[in-house]
Amino acid sequence: MIDSILDQMTLEEQVSLLSGADFWTTVPVERLGVPKIKVTDGPNGARGAGSLVAGVKATCFPVGIALGATWNPELVGQMGAALARQAKSKGAAVLLAPTVNIHRSGLNGRNFECYSEDPMLTAELAVAYIDGVQGEGIAATIKHFAGNESEIERQTMSSDIDERTLREIYLPPFEQAVRRASVMAVMSSYNRLNGTYTSEHYWLLTKVLRQEWGFDGIVMSDWFGSHSTAETINAGLDLEMPGPARDRGEKLVAAVREGKVEAATVKAAARRMLLLLERVGAFEKTPALTERAIDLPEDRALIRRLGAEGAVLLKNDSILPLAKTSLDRIAVIGPNAATARVMGGGSAQIAAHYTVSPLEGIRAALANANSISHAVGCRHNRLIDVFKGKITVEYFKGRGCKGHPLHVETVEKGEFFWFELPSGDLDPAHFSARMTMQFVPEESGDHVFGMTNAGLARLFVDGALTVDGHDGWTRGENYFGTANAEQRGAARLEAGKAYAVTVEYEPSTANGEGINLIAVRFGVEKPLGEADIAAAVETARNADVALLFVGRDGEWDAEGLDLPDMRLPGRQEELIERVAAANANTVVVLQTGGPVEMPWLGKVRAVMQVWYPGQELGNAVADVLFGDVEPGGRLPQTFPKALADNSAITGDAAVYPGKDGHVHYEEGVFVGYRHHDTRAVEPLFPFGFGLGYTRFSWGEPKLSSYEMGPDGVTVSVDVTNIGDRAGSELVQLYISSPKTKVERPDKELRAFAKLSLQPGETGTAVMKIRPRDLAYFDVEGGAFRAEPGNYQLIVAANAADIRFIIDQPSPSAYVLSPSHQATSLIG
Incomplete structure (x- = not known):
């Protein structure tokens, strides 16, 4: 059917498919029965078309980093399916998500929207998310392709990244989304990559994405992110968004007439657009014209579970979980206590059905609500409180x-x-x-x-x-x-x-x-001052426990700007220290879109990071604080002791935030834990770290083979819950390579398994590695290469907590092309 329609189309009609009609829809060709389809943001909810911050209500799910902290692809897949159903309620056929850029600096304004500093963890979650979305007949759009790890001068900045670093760190999530999830759409980023806008980058969009990985879906621009006519279409950009056409339309028709663009190039792009319409069923069904707000109990339950599953307990000096019956007086303090900070800022925003603040969640969890006192203490808002x-x-x-x-x-x-x-x-x-x-x-x-x-x-x-x-x-x-x-x-x-x-x-x-x-x-x-902090201190002094809700909000963690530093804004650090001095039982609950420095860490009894977990925030937090469920999260991003410990923060503006229109990724593959491990920079909290409310014992790892073959090696570890509460344990598998001609990190995550176990129950973490997992990208050879020698398999609870090291002999060297096909096997 597609080819029949395409053959009947005029050049002008083909071109019309390659630009949006307006902000959210594509152009129909009514003469041939080609319908329009609608797209919608975003990663943590399906927004209506009318407004970024208002309009028809939508279900608000956790942000990307909160999903990363779950280390639970199955649960993320369930969220993807729920988001697809939400997209249908808005009459949309395409969801503009997930966001899979890598946590590079810790200061990226969209750090909250991305999953992790590690490409393997990011890829696993992205594949599950896409499978969930597309399994419901909605197209997913993986973004932003590629090198969009900062919001500074994001419309023009060139991310200068060498090919090895691209292949090993920044491209794998996109690659796996294509190969394993058959993602239907890719969104190019705003930035330039090594001097060329990604929307007109032939190597990126055609050579790598289409020819090497076999992508057959559409590539769309980020909104207003295309800058040319012939260059974008020739590079492989199919859809210019939003509409109406700016660089396409009559300009593209003229470019074909003038020989700057081949007619076959336009036809191929139009064919991919028609294929997208076919894949989402647009020819068979008409989407609802009226947007609906659907607030489903199963979505509420899933969000609440995701919130607890992604909550990371960073410190617990024998105070959590709190006993509901033994506390007469609870002080709930801080700028994030009575206000529900449920999402980050920018295009990921939606108008949520409702929000539950921590104060509301705690009151709902306790029968004796009179025992709760509240004080704000200070503000942290970047903008004046909205009217x-x-x-x-x-x-x-x-x-x-x-x-x-x-x-x-x-x-x-x-x-x-x-x-x-x-x-x-x-x-x-x-x-x-x-x-x-x-x-x-x-x-x-x-x-x-x-x-x-x-x-x-x-x-x-x-x-x-x-x-x-x-x-x-x-x-x-x-x-x-x-x-x-x-x-x-x-x-x-x-x-x-x-x-x-x-x-x-x-x-x-x-x-x-x-x-x-x-x-x-x-x-x-009305500005707050010293009297308000003093009132919060007195509130804490008269309580059995002080719960401090601090962090940031969507004004700080937002698209369009990076953070100025890694400290808590406003007078929050002072508030923490003064409250902790007044009450020895102080628990800090953090809400940020990434790591923060904690000079006050030694003065409080517990710290829990809950990110921006969606509309059930308060209920999920109360569930964890009072032990109804355990904190199931593990850090998807290293928390450094100080900003200067981050590999991108060197003091050289060319490395970050950028200089003369270029930001040079000088650290190469040494991002996150790869930097901290290899350069011996001790973190505040390591990658993968997180505490729980029970204890586990691990058995010796078992291997399916001590030699790497084409089918890979399976590693299994028995884990037993030896505590008296249900809980989850994360088992991580890293590889450490022998010496090669290029420097490699001390270890690299290659597999993981998360087990949920009842008291006394034993489960088995089963993890598999394949030849590609041993390889680095050999730029000269244009291939992934695993040198012969002994590779260590490292079984760990987190990047700093290594439980077992296994020497894995590898008598042969695998040389794999970027398309994953073994081109040779040399002994």
């Missing part, structure tokens, strides 16, 4: 909010990120909006209003201009670098008095590097 309450929004044709509004609506949050305006009669480039609301402060005193806008805006309080986001507007780092830095204005307000707040907004035609977005965010808060 929440009734807001009337009036939309006008043209600028200046003049005449009668064309559309009026009421919303509950002072943040607007429009993909679609509420009326088709409104021109996204030539409209204006007025938001009016009342603010009634709870306390008298100085308040701060803040606003950031992609476009032009002004905020008035009782008619007085308080925040000017119009005159002198300059681009900052908010909204993917298309908005200004947050502008602020102070006002002294009286408690209980109603103040009229008005925001007037209109779009701008030039707000950022090829991406024109329409968005505004405004808020108000």
Whole structure:
């Protein structure tokens, strides 16, 4: 059928398939019965089309690093299937996920969205995720291909990475997604790779992806991430997103007529687009036109389980789990206690059905809720607290909010990120909006209003201009670098008095590097100070245990910017130290999208990292704190003692964050634990680390063979739960190679198995390694090479906790082409 349709298409019709129709849909060819399909973000939920931060509600699942911490591909596969069902509820056929870029620096704004610093762990989870999504008839889109490990100058930065490092660290998750999961779509990244934009990188998109790996799906650009006509189509980019066409359309037709692009190249790309439509069943069924919010009990249960499975207990000085019946007074403190920080920022955001804060989860878990006291202590927000309450929004044709509004609506949050305006009669480039609301402060005193806008805006309080986001507007780092830095204005307000707040907004035609977005965010808060920290300390002093909920949120861990450092923002470190001094039973619960320095670690009794685990955050945290379930997580990323211990942080700007438009991956393959092990840099917490509530004993490893053959070697380890609680144990298998002509890491993860065992139960961790697992990439030979010699198999609980070392003789050297086919076997 596809070839029949394709043969009937004109060149113009073929070209029309190669650009989006709008932000989320492809172009139909009605004459030939070719439908359009819809795509949707994202990694931790299926968002509706109308807005990044509002619109039809969606189920909010854990972020990528929280999934990485589960080390549980089976559970991640279940989440993929659930996400596919959510995508169907939004009428979408393609999910723009998963994100599999590698944790390189620890400062990447999208570190939270990615799984791990290790390509093998990343690949296993990605394959499971994709299998889950595509098993339900929805296409997965693995991203961002490739070298997108930082958000700094992300539209133009060149990631300069040598081929060996690419092949061993940054490409394997994409490769495995193609080979094992048959992923249907790949998204190119914004950045350049070794000087060439990935959207027009022939070596990457055609030679490696299609010719070597056999990929037969589509390659789409990241949104506004294509920059040319002939170069992108000739390199292998099929779909320019979003639409309408910018570099395709008439420009591409003209490029064919002028001989810059072969007609066969266009036809091949159009064929891949039609194949995608066929694979997702678009020719047989019509997706729902109306987006629906489906909040399923099975999804709630899965999110709650994933939250506990990914919670990593980093320290426990005989205090956890807490006994529900023996605690008379519990202090719940910190900026993340009463506010549910359930996701990171950027395109992964969704409008969740609901959220459960830690304070709410703890209250629900305890019968005697009166025993709980709460104090904020301090703030950590990068932006002023967003306004929440009734807001009337009036939309006008043209600028200046003049005449009668064309559309009026009421919303509950002072943040607007429009993909679609509420009326088709409104021109996204030539409209204006007025938001009016009342603010009634709870306390008298100085308040701060803040606003950031992609476009032009002004905020008035009782008619007085308080925040000017119009005159002198300059681009900052908010909204993917298309908005200004947050502008602020102070006002002294009286408690209980109603103040009229008005925001007037209109779009701008030039707000950022090829991406024109329409968005505004405004808020108000009363700054916290010394009295608030002192109140939190007193709250802790009068409690049996102090639970401190600290970390960051989606304003810090966000697409479009990297973190300034690896410290907790605001006065949180001071808050921890002062609370711990007042209460010896202080437990810290961290929410961050990556590692943090912990100068206060020795002063608290327990530390648990829970990441951003989705809408069931509070319930999942309470489950673990009170021992209803165990903390099942293990670190997917090394936590260094200090930022300078990271291999990318050398003091040379060319290595990170970049210099003169280039960031040089000078550390090569020595990323994460590979760096810490090989360079003898002791971490704060090693890769794979995590404590539980029970104890295990390990038997001696057993091997299927002591010689590596084409079918590989199986390693099995018996593990027994010798404690009195159910729990899980992670068994990791690393290889250590003999000396080669290139430097190799001390050890490299090649397999793992996670066992869940009842008290007294014994299970067997079964792990398999194959010839490729012994190999490094030989750039001169253009192949993966495993030199002859003895390879050590290292069985470990984490990168620093080695249980067994087995010498594995390998009498022959395997030379494997990048396509995995053994081209020769030499003795």
